[in-house]
Amino acid sequence: MTHPSKRSLLAALFLCAAAAGVYAAVPTFWQVSTEAEFLQGEVENLSIDAYGRLALGPATTTVYESSAPFLWTLVSAPDGSVFIGSGNEGQVYRVDASGNGTVFFDAEELEVHAIALAPAGGIYAATSPDGKIYRVDALGSGTMFFDPPDRYVWSLAVDPAGNVFAGTGDKGTIYKIGSDGRGAPFYQTKAAHVMSLAFDREGRLLAGTESPGRVFQIDASGKPFVLLDSPYNEIRTLRVDTNGDIYAAAVSERAAPTQARPPIQTPEPAQPQPVASVSTEVTSITIAADSATTAARPAPQAAPRDNQGPGAGAVYRIMRDGAWDLVWQLREDVPYDMAFDSDGTVLVATGNEGKIYRLADEPMQPTLVARALAQQVTTLLPDRAGRMLFATSNPGKLLQLSAERADRGTYTSDVRDAQAVATWGAIKWQGLVPAGTKLEIATRSGNTRTPDETWSDWSKAYTDETGSPIVSPRARYLQWRAVLAAGRNQAPMLTSVTAAYLPRNTRPRVTAITIHPPGTIFQRPFPTGDPEIAGFEGDTPDRRAAAQNQGGGGAATSAPALGRRAYQKGLLTFVWRAEDENRDELHYDVLYRREGETAWKPLKRELTDPILVWDTTSVPNGRYVVQVVASDLPSNPPDAALTASMESTTFEIDNMPPVVTVTAVHREGTRTVIAFEVRDADSAVQKAEYSLDGDRWQTIYPKDGIADSRAEQFELTLEGDTAARDVIIRATDSLNNVTSARGEAPAASGRH
Numbered sequence: 072m073t074h075p076s077k078r079s080l081l082a083a084l085f086l087c088a089a090a091a092g093v094y095a096a097v098p099t100f101w102q103v104s105t106e107a108e109f110l111q112g113e114v115e116n117l118s119i120d121a122y123g124r125l126a127l128g129p130a131t132t133t134v135y136e137s138s139a140p141f142l143w144t145l146v147s148a149p150d151g152s153v154f155i156g157s158g159n160e161g162q163v164y165r166v167d168a169s170g171n172g173t174v175f176f177d178a179e180e181l182e183v184h185a186i187a188l189a190p191a192g193g194i195y196a197a198t199s200p201d202g203k204i205y206r207v208d209a210l211g212s213g214t215m216f217f218d219p220p221d222r223y224v225w226s227l228a229v230d231p232a233g234n235v236f237a238g239t240g241d242k243g244t245i246y247k248i249g250s251d252g253r254g255a256p257f258y259q260t261k262a263a264h265v266m267s268l269a270f271d272r273e274g275r276l277l278a279g280t281e282s283p284g285r286v287f288q289i290d291a292s293g294k295p296f297v298l299l300d301s302p303y304n305e306i307r308t309l310r311v312d313t314n315g316d317i318y319a320a321a322v323s324e325r326a327a328p329t330q331a332r333p334p335i336q337t338p339e340p341a342q343p344q345p346v347a348s349v350s351t352e353v354t355s356i357t358i359a360a361d362s363a364t365t366a367a368r369p370a371p372q373a374a375p376r377d378n379q380g381p382g383a384g385a386v387y388r389i390m391r392d393g394a395w396d397l398v399w400q401l402r403e404d405v406p407y408d409m410a411f412d413s414d415g416t417v418l419v420a421t422g423n424e425g426k427i428y429r430l431a432d433e434p435m436q437p438t439l440v441a442r443a444l445a446q447q448v449t450t451l452l453p454d455r456a457g458r459m460l461f462a463t464s465n466p467g468k469l470l471q472l473s474a475e476r477a478d479r480g481t482y483t484s485d486v487r488d489a490q491a492v493a494t495w496g497a498i499k500w501q502g503l504v505p506a507g508t509k510l511e512i513a514t515r516s517g518n519t520r521t522p523d524e525t526w527s528d529w530s531k532a533y534t535d536e537t538g539s540p541i542v543s544p545r546a547r548y549l550q551w552r553a554v555l556a557a558g559r560n561q562a563p564m565l566t567s568v569t570a571a572y573l574p575r576n577t578r579p580r581v582t583a584i585t586i587h588p589p590g591t592i593f594q595r596p597f598p599t600g601d602p603e604i605a606g607f608e609g610d611t612p613d614r615r616a617a618a619q620n621q622g623g624g625g626a627a628t629s630a631p632a633l634g635r636r637a638y639q640k641g642l643l644t645f646v647w648r649a650e651d652e653n654r655d656e657l658h659y660d661v662l663y664r665r666e667g668e669t670a671w672k673p674l675k676r677e678l679t680d681p682i683l684v685w686d687t688t689s690v691p692n693g694r695y696v697v698q699v700v701a702s703d704l705p706s707n708p709p710d711a712a713l714t715a716s717m718e719s720t721t722f723e724i725d726n727m728p729p730v731v732t733v734t735a736v737h738r739e740g741t742r743t744v745i746a747f748e749v750r751d752a753d754s755a756v757q758k759a760e761y762s763l764d765g766d767r768w769q770t771i772y773p774k775d776g777i778a779d780s781r782a783e784q785f786e787l788t789l790e791g792d793t794a795a796r797d798v799i800i801r802a803t804d805s806l807n808n809v810t811s812a813r814g815e816a817p818a819a820s821g822r823h
Contacts, residue, residue, distance in 0.1 A: 126563075318386060320385075446465035647659075
């Protein structure tokens with residue numbers, strides 16, 4: 072390939088630099104290099120192997136396009152024609168070797184799920200619902216052959232003696248029907264449906280069932296043996312290779328059922344029970360609730376989503392000695408059918424993206440060999456002429472997979488969302504391009520999620536695999552296309568593509584602020600010394616008082632677990648949440664103002680963690696508001712940096728305890744009545760308690776029945792003689808400030 076001059080690359084770099092005033096400073100690199108990443112795109116005549124290599128694959132040609140939305144089954148006739156069972160009109164198509172197709176038989180039922188060649192010529196056709204089996208002669212004239220009581224007939228198999236075996240649902244019965252049409256139950260599987268039938272090399276019947284997903288081996292007398300009890304819901308297909316090994320395609324219960332298949336009943340998930348939590352979930356501005364019963368317990372973590380389930384489906388191999396292994400597990404694709412290629416490799420037809428994979432090597436590795444323009448590839452057929460045919464659903468087509476490598480193939484990538492209008496950088500790729508072959512990369516861009524006529528045209532092919540400036544217009548979305556063309560005896564290969572772009576800088580967002588209860592802090596441990604409070608710098612009020620009174624700090628303690636909740640009077644903890652679509656690093660400024668004021672005062676600047684602890688003893692009591700300002704300056708030049716802010720709800724700061732005033736003490740017979748008042752200047756009275764001689768504390772309710780005001784009246788009645796007992800009254804305001812007083816005559820009452 073030819074290389075552009077350095078001038079064009081410098082121009083691309085200059086373009087990115089010139090946009091720095093508007094666009095984010097750090098470029099993003101979109102790389103496609105693995106099998107999973109390549110599978111996100113669309114392929115035409117290309118294959119993708121397990122090593123993430125994109126190469127020319129077998130060519131796919133259309134043989135016949137039907138009017139039916141679903142094609143379920145294919146059978147090859149001795150004359151080279153093919154019979155196709157379809158839905159939703161219950162028709163059987165006959166397509167000759169030249170691709171000419173006609174409706175061969177039209178059943179009264181909606182679906183033809185199974186076809187088998189009749190020994191004397193013609194076919195057997197099994198229909199659903201109201202399952203029936205028809206015998207159709209060579210001219211397409213059908214007569215009732217067997218009418219079981221079951222709703223569905225899913226599968227047919229004919230033994231060398233001409234007996235027809237039918238797998239049915241929804242009672243999981245297998246019937247054996249003689250050539251005269253007389254039949255009876257051969258084996259009751261105790262499953263819901265018998266989805267597939269085949270014969271092993273010894274002539275024993277094999278059956279794959281649904282609910283549960285099992286593989287049965289049944290001898291001529293009807294004696295069953297379970298070869299495989301899978302964790303999957305359904306065994307959809309059984310195939311036997313030339314060595315006698317059995318391959319089974321299993322489907323998970325969670326995989327979406329194809330229309331006209333029996334619906335999979337999924338139980339409703341149990342509703343989770345409420346679980347007590349320490350922390351309030353932060354979804355907006357929040358004042359976190361406090362709870363004495365949960366304050367020392369960490370908040371429960373949500374259980375992680377289970378990503379280790381059985382997936383959408385799997386392919387099993389059962390050896391002749393009875394041993395089996397799981398050769399491939401499909402995470403997203405649903406396996407519908409299997410067939411053996413001429414070289415003995417296994418082809419797997421899947422949905423719901425119409426892919427065909429090849430399993431080869433040991434252990435088996437999947438390679439995407441074709442992708443049809445249909446949702447499902449439902450059945451595969453190596454016919455008598457050596458072709459590999461396959462049928463699709465949504466829409467219903469018959470196609471051929473060539474045994475020869477295609478001369479030309481196209482790969483169209485997934486659409487990349489830059490989240491905002493972006494400046495494109497360079498695109499580069501790696502691969503193998505032998506002499507005489509061609510590998511071309513082009514791009515296009517647009518501002519709609521799905522490419523349409525509003526997108527730009529495909530660019531001309533880029534020429535420098537080490538880095539060519541992307542010429543597509545600035546936009547939010549980008550897509551690239553690779554075209555591979557073979558030479559006489561060589562073919563190119565693509566292993567990775569990387570595109571760079573610079574998204575427009577977007578403003579960060581502060582989405583939530585949580586104000587924890589006064590005194591609530593969170594500790595983070597250090598090897599030695601006192602646990603440091605997350606989000607707080609400096610000495611706590613208690614440590615300052617200890618230093619003043621004792622000339623030193625507190626005693627060393629063992630470090631608790633990170634994030635452990637603790638209490639420190641006078642401190643107030645703020646936690647916030649911020650987002651940035653560019654994933655920029657954020658710094659935070661925290662400001663405050665008193666309610667009624669308009670000027671913001673700085674509390675802390677350039678914080679890197681979204682947490683701050685405020686020593687509220689540094690300001691007068693009152694009602695306050697804080698503002699969190701997020702800036703993406705660390706990741707952007709000053710003239711491009713953006714900020715966002717959010718204000719909290721109003722909250723109280725009150726570090727003074729309430730005042731307890733005993734207003735009267737008198738006797739009423741054998742009882743002593745103590746009247747007192749609790750008054751707080753800044754916050755509501757939360758509760759009052761009393762204790763006799765330092766014994767347990769007992770709650771006292773206000774005279775009006777509810778503690779909700781800054782001044783509350785109480786009346787304490789004590790039975791018996793209390794003159795010799797010490798009555799202590801304790802009051803707490805809503806911000807956990809506590810005071811106490813003796814329950815004596817008014818002259819002895821006061822503040823403590």
